[in-house]
Amino acid sequence: MSVVNENYQEQAVSNMSVRRINRVRVLKLLFRAGSLTQMDIKNQLGLSGPTVTQALQFFTGLGLLREGDEMPSSGGRRPRLIEFRYDAFYSAGVEIRHHHVDIQVIDLRGTVVVGKVYRLVFENTAEYWQRVNALIKQTVAAAPVPRPLLGVGIAFPGEISVSKNMVSRSTVLACRNIPLNIARENVENVLSVEYGASAAGFGVVWREPSLQNAVYIVVTNSGVAGSVIVDNRIYRGTSNKPGAFGHIVLDPNGLPCFCGGRGCWSAYCSLRNLTQSEEPDLERFFTELRAGSQAHIRRWEDYLNRFAQALANISLSFDTGIVIGGKLAPWLEPYMEDLRRRVADYPVLSEEELSIRTDTASLSPIAEGVALTLVSSFLDDNLEGRHFDDL
Numbered sequence: 001m002s003v004v005n006e007n008y009q010e011q012a013v014s015n016m017s018v019r020r021i022n023r024v025r026v027l028k029l030l031f032r033a034g035s036l037t038q039m040d041i042k043n044q045l046g047l048s049g050p051t052v053t054q055a056l057q058f059f060t061g062l063g064l065l066r067e068g069d070e071m072p073s074s075g076g077r078r079p080r081l082i083e084f085r086y087d088a089f090y091s092a093g094v095e096i097r098h099h100h101v102d103i104q105v106i107d108l109r110g111t112v113v114v115g116k117v118y119r120l121v122f123e124n125t126a127e128y129w130q131r132v133n134a135l136i137k138q139t140v141a142a143a144p145v146p147r148p149l150l151g152v153g154i155a156f157p158g159e160i161s162v163s164k165n166m167v168s169r170s171t172v173l174a175c176r177n178i179p180l181n182i183a184r185e186n187v188e189n190v191l192s193v194e195y196g197a198s199a200a201g202f203g204v205v206w207r208e209p210s211l212q213n214a215v216y217i218v219v220t221n222s223g224v225a226g227s228v229i230v231d232n233r234i235y236r237g238t239s240n241k242p243g244a245f246g247h248i249v250l251d252p253n254g255l256p257c258f259c260g261g262r263g264c265w266s267a268y269c270s271l272r273n274l275t276q277s278e279e280p281d282l283e284r285f286f287t288e289l290r291a292g293s294q295a296h297i298r299r300w301e302d303y304l305n306r307f308a309q310a311l312a313n314i315s316l317s318f319d320t321g322i323v324i325g326g327k328l329a330p331w332l333e334p335y336m337e338d339l340r341r342r343v344a345d346y347p348v349l350s351e352e353e354l355s356i357r358t359d360t361a362s363l364s365p366i367a368e369g370v371a372l373t374l375v376s377s378f379l380d381d382n383l384e385g386r387h388f389d390d391l
């Protein structure tokens with residue numbers, strides 16, 4: 001092939017990519033803004049009129065945009081708003097737990113349309129995954145307004161291998177190297193597989209684009225998990241296993257942990273240990289605490305002290321804000337000042353500006369977070385099987 005031809009081909013490819021990139025820029029601008037006039041889009045992105053018009057026609061055809069209200073005219077024709085249709089598609093997120101699955105269906109804004117937690121004991125068999133598939137369909141069908149589904153994201157209580165074909169380590173499910181092919185063969189439309197804590201951390205970043213760096217902590221029935229957010233992205237480490245804060249050792253001679261070790265943060269701060277129950281009932285725990293039960297007060301004191309000990313270690317390691325999510329978050333909120341004070345009691349941290357707060361925007365942060373990873377890839381035109389040109 002001659003040099004001229006090669007250049008010609010490269011030119012053609014790069015023209016196509018430029019068109020795709022500009023299309024994505026138009027879509028994402030409207031996604032963030034909600035609605036804009038054609039002139040706003042042209043000015044904000046520095047694109048030509050025909051490029052913007054072409055992109056708007058394309059996405060209107062896919063049902064992602066629609067014409068909105070007319071705006072007051074500054075002379076001449078009255079401009080019309082173009083609106084993003086957040087309800088054009090749904091995305092489904094599934095959180096796998098030891099004894100339950102949490103299925104949440106969200107729209108493109110991230111608002112939960114319908115969601116439910118089902119009792120189903122994990123086992124990596126075809127029957128289990130067929131049941132999960134049936135529950136996903138049942139949940140999606142319960143949405144008040146039917147919409148096409150982008151796909152399904154599955155989040156595990158364990159880290160996913162770099163190649164995404166197995167759960168490399170799950171202390172909660174008490175397994176290692178769980179192959180994911182059985183799930184993929186029996187659940188329709190699986191487009192994303194994530195470690196639960198990373199999915200939840202992703203959700204926080206997604207909802208707060210201004211959050212550049214943070215450590216995200218999620219407290220679950222069985223322990224504590226986390227993720228590290230650097231420059232608005234999930235930090236993945238070298239083998240996709242960072243943020244395993246739950247097994248930071250707080251006392252080498254302490255409580256036995258489900259990982260086989262002793263004195264881990266998870267052993268002290270799981271909701272099971274807090275409530276001393278296999279099926280933690282936080283409402284009941286905090287009602288007893290507020291009613292002045294001495295046993296509950298003692299347990300809560302211990303809990304806050306262990307939590308503060310771990311947060312102090314994280315603060316010292318990362319020098320960044322800490323966000324605490326999960327179903328404990330709303331209950332913890334009234335005690336945050338107390339918790340911060342306990343962290344600041346460590347002399348080395350006493351002079352520091354500590355940013356430790358809760359994230360209560362979501363009650364199913366893991367299932368919603370993995371569903372949001374699909375929305376994010378979709379808007380980037382990077383979602384397997386759902387490229388804009390193929391829709």
Ligand SMILES: [Zn+2]
Binds near residue numbers: 259262264
């Ligand atoms: Zn442990």
